[in-house]
Amino acid sequence: MKTTNRMILAVATAASALLVAVPASAQGRWDWAPGDHPYRLAGPGVPMLYPELRGTPRGRAFVMRNFDFNRDGYINRREADAADSAFAEVAGPDRARFNWDRYGPGRTVREEVVVVDRGGPGGGPNRGHWDRSAMRDYHFRQTPEGARMTLQEDVLFQTDSAVLRPHAIDKLQALAGYLKDNPGVRVSIDGFTDSRGTDAHNQDLSERRAESVRTAFDQLGVVRARFRVRGHGEGDPVATNATPAGMRLNRRVEVTLLGQRADSFDR
The missing domain is CATH 3.30.1330.60 (OmpA-like domain)
Incomplete structure (x- = not known):
């Protein structure tokens, strides 16, 4: 019986890990709430993110709350790819018109958030503000x-x-x-x-x-x-x-x- 329980636990653990690593097939799997503070994006995966993710407060929250898998505060290429895939599946082809409030509480997030887009292209929000x-x-x-x-x-x-x-x-x-x-x-x-x-x-x-x-x-x-x-x-x-x-x-x-x-x- 103990052996069977251990096998079941191992299978469940592996399945949970797979759900984290693989893009969502259902919108309910993700945390859509914007949170109570602005989120910053940094890391080599940032340029890969859709503009709707890296360029909006709710998008940045969606990425950091769901896809910063190792919780290091940086988005690598694998994490960015997973975020893009999940968002594309839910938002469909018309991503620019995506209704964020449909998938989470319509809490207000401060728009003056500073985007640390360390991997993004020139001309972004930090243009003219190099350190x-x-x-x-x-x-x-x-x-x-x-x-x-x-x-x-x-x-x-x-x-x-x-x-x-x-x-x-x-x-x-x-x-x-x-x-x-x-x-x-x-x-x-x-x-x-x-x-x-x-x-x-x-x-x-x-x-x-x-x-x-x-x-x-x-x-x-x-x-x-x-x-x-x-x-x-x-x-x-x-x-x-x-x-x-x-x-x-x-x-x-x-x-x-x-x-x-x-x-x-x-x-």
Whole structure:
């Protein structure tokens, strides 16, 4: 009997998990109430959301109350896809005319909510309001090409890898916001390594790391054509490769805002 009960519990648990992960087939499965406070959207999945979800208070509440599966306050691509699928099934083809009050209490939500659309396209609600303080924290320095900042390897990557660490993209959020608000600014992304390994390996690794950073900007909604991406291998060291500390400084990615003044972020 105990074995049977355990089997039933296991099946029920698996079924519950499946219901969370799979888009709804019935509108009653979702929490449609707007809640008592404004919801903020952030994360790489935000650009994938329908405008009706990311651009309205009730839509943002619908996403965060139902599809932030791991409750981390960010919407990833899987969560965004699930939200879109569920909403499309209920709203039908005429999503723009969707009657939110039909599916939940008509509570008023403050319209002055700030949408932290970290992954959305330029021209959204935050246009013209990039974070000057966060840009100062990058410590841009002036170069002949423009304002340049350096991201060290251990901030972005595991050793000898071009795969971004889980939270590395957060380091680029403020810069992505600036670029979306300033669509005329072009960017150079340059990867560098230390002298360990062969020339071919270091060149390939530096190129892949620079490309990984560019891909991160892609996920954050910054247009790809604006980027110049280069790998320099172990060339152009900024410190000696004879010490671990020097090698650490040489393993880096540099991001340059071409033609921009570094001191413009200090005002």
